[in-house]
Amino acid sequence: MIEMRIHGRGGQGTVIGGALLAKALLNEGKYVSYFPEFGAERRGSPVRTFLRIDEEIIYLKQQIYEPDIVVVMDSTVGMKNVISGLKSGGQLIINSPKSAVEFQELGPFKITTVDATRIAMKHRIGSLSAPIVNTTMIGVIAGVLGFPFEAISAVIRDKFKSDDKNLASAQEAYYKVAAQE
Numbered sequence: 001m002i003e004m005r006i007h008g009r010g011g012q013g014t015v016i017g018g019a020l021l022a023k024a025l026l027n028e029g030k031y032v033s034y035f036p037e038f039g040a041e042r043r044g045s046p047v048r049t050f051l052r053i054d055e056e057i058i059y060l061k062q063q064i065y066e067p068d069i070v071v072v073m074d075s076t077v078g079m080k081n082v083i084s085g086l087k088s089g090g091q092l093i094i095n096s097p098k099s100a101v102e103f104q105e106l107g108p109f110k111i112t113t114v115d116a117t118r119i120a121m122k123h124r125i126g127s128l129s130a131p132i133v134n135t136t137m138i139g140v141i142a143g144v145l146g147f148p149f150e151a152i153s154a155v156i157r158d159k160f161k162s163d164d165k166n167l168a169s170a171q172e173a174y175y176k177v178a179a180q181e
Contacts, residue, residue, distance in 0.1 A: 001052055001054040001058065002053040002068050002069065002145075003052050003066070003069070004050070004052070004064070004067055004068065004141075005048060005050055005067040005069070005070050005071070005082075006018050006050075006051065006073065006137075007048055007071065007073060007077050008048075008072075008077070009043075009045065009046060009047060009074050009076075009077065010043050010045045010046075010047055011043035011130055011132070012132055012133050013132045013133065013135070014049055015038070015047060015049060016134055016159075017073075017133075017135065017137060018034055018049035018051055019034065020138055020152070020155045020156065021051065021138050022051060024152045024155045025053055025147075027151060027154060027155065030054065030055065031053070031054045031056060032054075032058070033051070033058040034050065034052075035061075037050070046077060050064045052064070066087055067085060067086055067087070067090065068087055068091065069090060069091040069092075069141075070086045070093070071137060071141060072092070072096075073095050074095060074133075075095060075096045079106060083106055083107065083109070086107070086109060088108050089108060090109050091110045091111075091112070091144060092106065092109040092110065092111045093137075093140055094111065095114065095116040095117060095133055096115065097113075097115040097117075097118065099113060100113045112140065112177060112180065114137075114140045114177060116133040116136040116140060116173060117131050117133055119133075119136045119172050120133045120136045120169055122172075123172075124165055125165055135156055135160075135167070135169050136173045137173070138156070138173075139152065139169065139170030139171060139172070139174035140173045140174070140176075143175070143176075143177030143178055144177055149170075149174050152170055153170070153171070
């Protein structure tokens with residue numbers, strides 16, 4: 001079983017992004033358990049989503065305290081707090097213009113960074129003052145996990161219909177990760 005915790009802020013699309021990722025994994029034949037956690041529903045407040053992925057039915061229905069993967073939609077959420085419990089050798093995926101090397105002091109993790117904010121702004125997702133990075137980060141996660149882009153493109157097309165900017169953003173991020181590998 002792979003356990004993933006996604007950290008973001010209200011208004012970044014963390015909850016919808018997690019749901020789209022869960023749906024894409026279901027479409028790929030995986031068993032998935034997904035649920036969000038958030039306090040006050042307001043822009044900027046901390047949001048977490050929990051995602052379990054397995055080849056068998058998942059019965060566990062609790063928060064994830066020792067994830068295999070931590071995704072950080074906004075690196076201003078406090079990196080020390082969000083990596084709490086991340087397994088040694090686990091995957092840390094960060095939306096940041098900084099390189100992975102600049103985060104090495106956080107611990108013995110496999111680190112992937114992509115400037116999802118820049119990509120979302122380039123494709124005009126959200127506004128310049130509040131870009132929405134969810135579909136961009138889904139592209140990053142899919143690239144890191146190594147599952148086909150077609151899996152996420154299908155759910156993005158279904159959700160956003162003829163609005164291709166989310167699809168283009170996810171695709172750019174997906175292939176940016178592939179180029180880093």
